Amino acid sequence: MGEDRGHHSRPVQWRGDRRPTDPSRLAAYDILRAVQADEAYANLVAPQVIAEAELHGRDAAFTTTLAYGTLRRRGFLDAVLAACVDRPLAEVDEPVLDVLRLGAQQLLFLRTPPHAAVGETVQLARLVGGESRSRFVNAVLRKVGRHDLDEWVEIVAPDAGTDPVGHLAVVQSHPRWIVQALHDSLSSWRGSASWADTEDLLTADNENASVTLVARPGRGTVDDLLELPHTHAGRWSPYAVALEGGAPGEIAGVRSGDVGVQDEGSQLVAIALARAEIDGPDTAWLDMAAGPGGKAALLAGLGLERGATLLAVDRTHHRAGLVAQALGRAPGHHLVVTADGTQGPWRPGSFDRVLLDAPCTGLGVLRRRPESRWRRTPEDVAELAALQRRLLASALAAVRVGGVVGYATCSPHLAETTEVVADAVARGGVERLDVRPLLPEVDDLGDGPDLRLWPHVHGTDGMYLALLRRTD
Numbered sequence: 001m002g003e004d005r006g007h008h009s010r011p012v013q014w015r016g017d018r019r020p021t022d023p024s025r026l027a028a029y030d031i032l033r034a035v036q037a038d039e040a041y042a043n044l045v046a047p048q049v050i051a052e053a054e055l056h057g058r059d060a061a062f063t064t065t066l067a068y069g070t071l072r073r074r075g076f077l078d079a080v081l082a083a084c085v086d087r088p089l090a091e092v093d094e095p096v097l098d099v100l101r102l103g104a105q106q107l108l109f110l111r112t113p114p115h116a117a118v119g120e121t122v123q124l125a126r127l128v129g130g131e132s133r134s135r136f137v138n139a140v141l142r143k144v145g146r147h148d149l150d151e152w153v154e155i156v157a158p159d160a161g162t163d164p165v166g167h168l169a170v171v172q173s174h175p176r177w178i179v180q181a182l183h184d185s186l187s188s189w190r191g192s193a194s195w196a197d198t199e200d201l202l203t204a205d206n207e208n209a210s211v212t213l214v215a216r217p218g219r220g221t222v223d224d225l226l227e228l229p230h231t232h233a234g235r236w237s238p239y240a241v242a243l244e245g246g247a248p249g250e251i252a253g254v255r256s257g258d259v260g261v262q263d264e265g266s267q268l269v270a271i272a273l274a275r276a277e278i279d280g281p282d283t284a285w286l287d288m289a290a291g292p293g294g295k296a297a298l299l300a301g302l303g304l305e306r307g308a309t310l311l312a313v314d315r316t317h318h319r320a321g322l323v324a325q326a327l328g329r330a331p332g333h334h335l336v337v338t339a340d341g342t343q344g345p346w347r348p349g350s351f352d353r354v355l356l357d358a359p360c361t362g363l364g365v366l367r368r369r370p371e372s373r374w375r376r377t378p379e380d381v382a383e384l385a386a387l388q389r390r391l392l393a394s395a396l397a398a399v400r401v402g403g404v405v406g407y408a409t410c411s412p413h414l415a416e417t418t419e420v421v422a423d424a425v426a427r428g429g430v431e432r433l434d435v436r437p438l439l440p441e442v443d444d445l446g447d448g449p450d451l452r453l454w455p456h457v458h459g460t461d462g463m464y465l466a467l468l469r470r471t472d
């Protein structure tokens with residue numbers, strides 16, 4: 001490489017007498033490199049890179065769209081690039097490959113005029129890789145530009161009739177195993193799913209998620225939030241306000257923690273758990289894997305009128321610290337502890353309600369984490385499912401007879417959801433509740449009894465919740 005560019009080194013927008021590289025595209029490149037080379041998370045690194053590059057408004061939005069889209073579409077873009085490069089892609093320098101991906105993304109998905117997409121990308125290649133790399137990038141992108149998106153789909157995707165999983169994997173740019181897992185989960189939700197349903201879900205994963213605020217009960221109201229510009233009421237949750245444009249960090253309530261940034265799917269999980277009927281006392285609540293504290297903060301508010309005390313636990317000190325921050329100004333009784341939920345510092349049967357929002361693969365929130373589909377592996381599922389079983393056993397031991405455990409994940413994978421719960425039910429001593437009547441405001445909740453929310457159906461993150469009442 002001509003230059004070693006860490007994602008923080010900037011601004012280097014000139015080399016010799018050449019014209020400047022477009023700062024938005026350079027920032028997108030920096031985000032890609034940080035994700036690919038340093039294993040950064042795009043949603044964390046992008047705002048940092050954009051701020052350091054002093055990009056605002058449309059330029060900042062273009063950088064995010066280009067970087068996120070390129071990360072999501074990597075599978076498809078690589079299939080196209082492989083058809084245009086006369087050696088295996090693995091032999092192309094990673095930074096040059098990222099430049100090629102950015103160029104192909106603009107040509108095929110962003111409607112950037114071809115001369116601009118090629119010209120600007122070649123300029124970027126010259127900056128990051130020197131003259132010979134820029135000629136290579138120019139030649140490859142000209143080949144990409146010979147076909148439009150539909151033609152490329154015909155060329156690189158397996159036939160939908162004979163290999164529907166492989167077809168969707170390429171066309172919607174997801175690993176094969178994830179396409180299959182999502183299809184299986186959708187199929188079990190309503191008895192069956194067509195490949196078109198699955199494609200709708202995969203399409204939703206490739207779109208940006210909107211920002212939703214939560215007016216935490218006891219700390220503010222939805223009506224207060226609706227006074228703010230660019231807001232309207234949420235679709236399902238009585239505490240939700242959608243923010244269309246504008247930065248949540250500029251809202252005073254968000255800065256103080258009275259208002260949270262929280263997808264409606266997560267809000268509905270906490271609300272359903274709080275609404276489940278239980279006999280007897282209802283004052284001891286546990287959130288067993290609480291970091292960073294979004295659901296804990298909502299539960300604390302929901303528990304207020306019942307005089308409930310919330311114990312929020314996380315295994316890592318840092319994550320427990322984030323929970324403490326989220327709960328900091330919350331009225332009522334709450335306590336945050338760093339502990340391993342599989343062997344928590346409490347006596348068996350101590351709690352009336354327990355939330356176990358288990359660590360999971362996050363396959364329901366792929367739209368928010370553009371690179372994560374390429375990082376996750378089927379081995380992660382097996383490892384997490386084992387931990388989820390241990391945590392659920394511990395949650396069921398922590399709740400009293402008659403109390404309720406909510407088992408939630410932001411993954412719809414069957415091995416992390418219904419299979420974990422089915423094992424717990426099979427061991428006896430628990431009754432599975434139908435979650436759907438607890439959320440009458442939400443349409444289309446499938447066959448039940450568990451709650452499953454989908455980006456393409458409900459517009460929320462993909463969330464799962466089973467409610468288990470302990471019977472002995």
Ligand SMILES: C[S@@+](CC[C@H](N)C(=O)[O-])C[C@H]1O[C@@H](n2cnc3c(N)ncnc32)[C@H](O)[C@@H]1O
Pocket residue numbers: 266288289290291292293294295296313314315316319339340341342357358359360391
């Ligand atoms: C899905 S997140 C919880 C999200 C949270 N409920 C919210 O809404 O903000 C899972 C959390 O479980 C924590 N965790 C993982 N293993 C754990 C364990 N053995 N005991 C307690 N917490 C654990 C992780 O650190 C992570 O913060």
